Amino acid sequence: MSNNNPKKRILIRKGFELFEIKQYKQSMQYFSDALYLDEEDLEAKIGLFLTDMAIEFPNEAHGFYDLYQTMIGTNPRSFRKKVQQSILEGIKSFDNGIDKIAAVFFDDQKDLKVEEIDGILYKDFQQMCKEKNFKEVFENLLFSSKIIFTKKEDFYSFLNDLLDNNLSEYCLQYIESMKKVVFFDSELDKILKKLVDRL
Incomplete structure (x- = not known):
């Protein structure tokens, strides 16, 4: 038919x-x-x-x-x-099993006690990426730690890094997992278009 x-x-x-x-x-x-x-x-x-x-x-x-x-x-x-x-x-x-990925948003102004939420600040993640490549650092942390973002811009930077390192499926998972705190806007629209282009 x-x-x-x-x-x-x-x-x-x-x-x-x-x-x-x-x-x-x-x-x-x-x-x-x-x-x-x-x-x-x-x-x-x-x-x-x-x-x-x-x-x-x-x-x-x-x-x-x-x-x-x-x-x-x-x-x-x-x-x-x-x-x-x-x-x-x-x-x-x-x-x-990639549903184990996790990220958290915290207000930068609040007293942030990272040890209490078992995670790594995005700026510390970035520092680790200077010593090793992004993909290696990300894959080592994937199932063991949450990545903590204090600014939406950092989250978008992270999503773009995932796409640039051929980790599109993880990018999609993070967008889905964070949809309650990240509202659709022009920057996310660009990332979704980039995601589609990378396929």
């Missing part, structure tokens, strides 16, 4: 509608039916993976969904496939 089969599009739309109201099992059935019609459809795959994730990790799944909608809405239609591939990579990374 044609990839633009209207029945497939309806199934995917209904799947996401059910996903939004947390009817995950019914949602999964619609995405499965859509993939039966076209097993290569990236949107149906995203829907299926998200509903599967949502059964155990609803907040994370809806975070990925919100991010997907933002990226689709802010990129040209010609980038749609790249956006979808990026989201699929992020979901697969989550499934592989």
